[in-house]
Amino acid sequence: DVSAVDSxxxxxxxxxxxxxxxxxxxxxxxxxxxxxxxxxTRASVRGGFTTAVVIALxxxxxxxxxxxxxxxxTNVSGSAxxxxxxxxxxxxxxxxxxxxxxxxxxxxxxxxxxxxxTPIPLSSVAAHFASWPAEKPIMTNAKGSDLASLLLLASLxxxxxxxxxxxxxxxxxxxxxxxxxxxxxTCDVSIFSLFFxxxxxxxxxxxxxAEDQKALWQKLDMIDAFSVGSLPYRLASETRNTASPASGVxxxxxxxxxAVSEGRxxxxxxxxxxxxxxxxxxxxxxxxxxxxxxxxxxxxxxxKHPSCWSPLEQGFVTGxxxxxxxxxQTIFLDGSLSQTPLGRDVTAATISHAPSSTTSNLK
Amino acid sequence: DVSAVDSxxxxxxxxxxxxxxxxxxxxxxxxxxxxxxxxxTRASVRGGFTTAVVIALxxxxxxxxxxxxxxxxTNVSGSAxxxxxxxxxxxxxxxxxxxxxxxxxxxxxxxxxxxxxTPIPLSSVAAHFASWPAEKPIMTNAKGSDLASLLLLASLxxxxxxxxxxxxxxxxxxxxxxxxxxxxxTCDVSIFSLFFxxxxxxxxxxxxxAEDQKALWQKLDMIDAFSVGSLPYRLASETRNTASPASGVxxxxxxxxxAVSEGRxxxxxxxxxxxxxxxxxxxxxxxxxxxxxxxxxxxxxxxKHPSCWSPLEQGFVTGxxxxxxxxxQTIFLDGSLSQTPLGRDVTAATISHAPSSTTSNLK
Ligand SMILES: [Zn+2]
Ligand SMILES: [Zn+2]
Ligand SMILES: [Zn+2]
Ligand SMILES: [Zn+2]
Ligand SMILES: [Zn+2]
Ligand SMILES: [Zn+2]
Ligand SMILES: [Zn+2]
Ligand SMILES: [Zn+2]
Numbered sequence: 045d046v047s048a049v050d051s052x053x054x055x056x057x058x059x060x061x062x063x064x065x066x067x068x069x070x071x072x073x074x075x076x077x078x079x080x081x082x083x084x085t086r087a088s089v090r091g092g093f094t095t096a097v098v099i100a101l102x103x104x105x106x107x108x109x110x111x112x113x114x115x116x117x118t119n120v121s122g123s124a125x126x127x128x129x130x131x132x133x134x135x136x137x138x139x140x141x142x143x144x145x146x147x148x149x150x151x152x153x154x155x156x157x158x159x160x161x162t163p164i165p166l167s168s169v170a171a172h173f174a175s176w177p178a179e180k181p182i183m184t185n186a187k188g189s190d191l192a193s194l195l196l197l198a199s200l201x202x203x204x205x206x207x208x209x210x211x212x213x214x215x216x217x218x219x220x221x222x223x224x225x226x227x228x229x230t231c232d233v234s235i236f237s238l239f240f241x242x243x244x245x246x247x248x249x250x251x252x253x254a255e256d257q258k259a260l261w262q263k264l265d266m267i268d269a270f271s272v273g274s275l276p277y278r279l280a281s282e283t284r285n286t287a288s289p290a291s292g293v294x295x296x297x298x299x300x301x302x303a304v305s306e307g308r309x310x311x312x313x314x315x316x317x318x319x320x321x322x323x324x325x326x327x328x329x330x331x332x333x334x335x336x337x338x339x340x341x342x343x344x345x346x347x348k349h350p351s352c353w354s355p356l357e358q359g360f361v362t363g364x365x366x367x368x369x370x371x372x373q374t375i376f377l378d379g380s381l382s383q384t385p386l387g388r389d390v391t392a393a394t395i396s397h398a399p400s401s402t403t404s405n406l407k
Numbered sequence: 408d409v410s411a412v413d414s415x416x417x418x419x420x421x422x423x424x425x426x427x428x429x430x431x432x433x434x435x436x437x438x439x440x441x442x443x444x445x446x447x448t449r450a451s452v453r454g455g456f457t458t459a460v461v462i463a464l465x466x467x468x469x470x471x472x473x474x475x476x477x478x479x480x481t482n483v484s485g486s487a488x489x490x491x492x493x494x495x496x497x498x499x500x501x502x503x504x505x506x507x508x509x510x511x512x513x514x515x516x517x518x519x520x521x522x523x524x525t526p527i528p529l530s531s532v533a534a535h536f537a538s539w540p541a542e543k544p545i546m547t548n549a550k551g552s553d554l555a556s557l558l559l560l561a562s563l564x565x566x567x568x569x570x571x572x573x574x575x576x577x578x579x580x581x582x583x584x585x586x587x588x589x590x591x592x593t594c595d596v597s598i599f600s601l602f603f604x605x606x607x608x609x610x611x612x613x614x615x616x617a618e619d620q621k622a623l624w625q626k627l628d629m630i631d632a633f634s635v636g637s638l639p640y641r642l643a644s645e646t647r648n649t650a651s652p653a654s655g656v657x658x659x660x661x662x663x664x665x666a667v668s669e670g671r672x673x674x675x676x677x678x679x680x681x682x683x684x685x686x687x688x689x690x691x692x693x694x695x696x697x698x699x700x701x702x703x704x705x706x707x708x709x710x711k712h713p714s715c716w717s718p719l720e721q722g723f724v725t726g727x728x729x730x731x732x733x734x735x736q737t738i739f740l741d742g743s744l745s746q747t748p749l750g751r752d753v754t755a756a757t758i759s760h761a762p763s764s765t766t767s768n769l770k
Contacts, residue, residue, distance in 0.1 A: 165577060166551070166552075166555070166577040166581060167576065167577055167580055170580060170584065188529070188552075189529075189551075189552035189553050189556045190552050192529070192552065192555050192556030192559045192560075193552045193555030193556070195559050196555045196556075196558050196559040196562065196581070196585075197555075197584070199559065199562055199588075200584045200585060200587075200588045200590075213530070214528060214529045214530055217529065217530055217533060218529065218556075218559070221533065221560070221563045222563060224563075225562075227563075
């Protein structure tokens with residue numbers, strides 16, 4: 045309730061552990077000489093994320109074999125602003141070409157749906173389930189009956205699966221039922237799905253309806269993680285605005301923090317979904333002395349990234365990122381990003397993560 | 408191999424127990440004053456079936472509530488030539504209207520897919536799974552990702568499910584995987600799918616491709632039952648020929664027996680899939696002193712039912728139905744059907760079935 049916030053005389057600060065940009069979308073992830081990957085890591089840090097799990101699929105390109113994986117690494121080599129982990133993307137034909145080396149070099153397998161006109165045949169998906177290493181996550185953006193197929197295969201192969209960008213009540217129901225029966229399924233919702241609707245942007249097919257959005261909020265306890273994903277990029281394209289690797293990344297935390305000041309969300313709920321669970325789901329190494337300091341309760345116009353459109357362009361937010369500290373070094377402070385790229389490739393790192401205790405409020 | 412058969416000097420007879428017409432299709436099952444149901448039971452007996460499990464869905468009509476169930480019963484009342492059991496069909500809205508009486512009066516729940524343009528939403532299907540009596544079968548004609556959804560729901564609700572009219576390699580794979588993980592899933596293939604292909608009838612969308620048909624034969628040990636189903640009716644319509652409640656019913660056994668004489672199938676394999684398994688899957692009462700005598704190895708033109716087209720119209724078969732005996736009475740002999748309708752409604756009967764031992768060859 046806005047008046048309660050406005051009546052507060054002062055703002056509040058809070059320190060998160062380093063946040064994870066789950067399902068980070070890089071439009072030209074595997075396109076030679078593209079700067080998108082570097083830009084995506086830059087936007088991640090400005091958005092309060094110290095690690096990005098880069099989804100394997102860009103805009104009409106993707107990491108689907110050893111060559112494209114190496115291309116993605118080359119594109120970001122020595123120039124990453126945040127840590128990153130890479131996935132590989134399944135397609136109809138590549139399960140047999142995934143050798144041990146490639147499997148070792150990827151953090152997770154991404155099984156895309158709704159990207160091409162020709163969906164991946166079930167037999168190919170089943171082949172991927174049969175051959176992908178048991179200890180490495182499988183991730184999908186499947187929806188509806190495609191999601192049911194994937195959940196069935198995960199159940200049949202007794203595997204964990206992470207569902208990214210869930211958007212409607214039916215999918216939430218499927219995942220709830222699956223969790224109730226102890227299927228190892230986790231999911232994330234794109235943060236934009238919680239704050240923008242198809243009704244607000246009638247030209248968009250990517251956003252949920254207001255009704256579906258309501259269901260997402262009601263079932264928030266079933267949702268393990270928050271993501272940015274490709275939705276903001278698609279929304280920008282659908283509304284004929286400029287899209288970039290930064291689309292939606294810097295909006296993410298301010299939107300969530302504004303919901304906190306409105307009493308719709310807690311800081312704990314954010315930490316769990318942007319740090320604790322993502323680290324666990326993707327088996328990410330924990331970053332020592334890494335913190336994100338945020339300010340909450342100070343109403344201000346959203347500071348839009350200059351290179352791309354934002355649905356918050358005319359909007360106000362009541363939360364912002366004050367400082368990002370990695371290994372005790374400040375790499376972002378009040379809008380300014382350090383010029384030294386300190387990010388590392390953590391794809392192959394498998395350090396286990398101790399439960400976080402960085403939950404105290406700092407005034 | 409045809410020459411081996413032709414060189415046989417004499418034919419062979421064999422006695423099956425009363426066969427079950429699983430997923431019997433009645434075009435106007437719930438249309439007032441329709442004779443289709445009676446005709447379907449007549450065709451069943453002529454085809455060697457002594458019990459028909461009538462699928463709840465006709466051609467643009469169906470058994471979806473108490474009123475339509477009573478209509479179907481009225482249509483066949485006192486005039487059934489074989490025993491029959493009725494199913495009810497799920498739709499998007501009727502899970503809440505199924506009261507205890509209706510559930511008691513139906514043998515199984517049929518969940519149709521691909522019938523209307525608007526598929527049943529997953530939430531409605533889930534509601535049916537949650538409310539349908541645990542001891543009564545659920546049956547579906549779902550394919551592809553719809554099938555995966557149903558298998559997932561069956562797995563999550565720990566329920567058995569019977570899949571009728573499976574047709575392609577992917578669906579066989581899904582069911583194989585599910586069986587391997589001890590999901591309680593059974594399936595049937597329409598007999599026409601084993602003998603006719605889309606390549607032979609290019610105007611048909613209902614038949615499998617030659618490649619899919621090959622997969623069905625290769626995976627025959629995964630297939631629990633043979634059915635007639637609605638496929639012959641749809642094939643007749645698609646080829647602009649006359650369709651009727653008899654479509655495909657009298658072809659079923661002759662086609663299978665011809666495959667036996669060609670060495671592609673055994674009589675045991677037929678008995679298991681037209682009697683043993685259907686009786687078990689649908690919990691049907693066993694019929695005492697009920698037999699079907701067939702002749703095999705005698706090559707003859709197929710005797711087509713006069714009222715409808717048959718893809719066997721110009722064809723030869725090497726198997727035929729000699730006699731059908733129900734409770735020691737001959738009701739069908741060498742093409743002639745008894746004029747006394749002796750069929751009973753066995754929908755609510757729940758007599759358990761002792762393993763059959765009627766497997767000896769009669770010369
Ligand atoms: Zn490599
Ligand atoms: Zn941590
Ligand atoms: Zn920026
Ligand atoms: Zn400060
Ligand atoms: Zn009644
Ligand atoms: Zn029997
Ligand atoms: Zn006939
Ligand atoms: Zn005789």
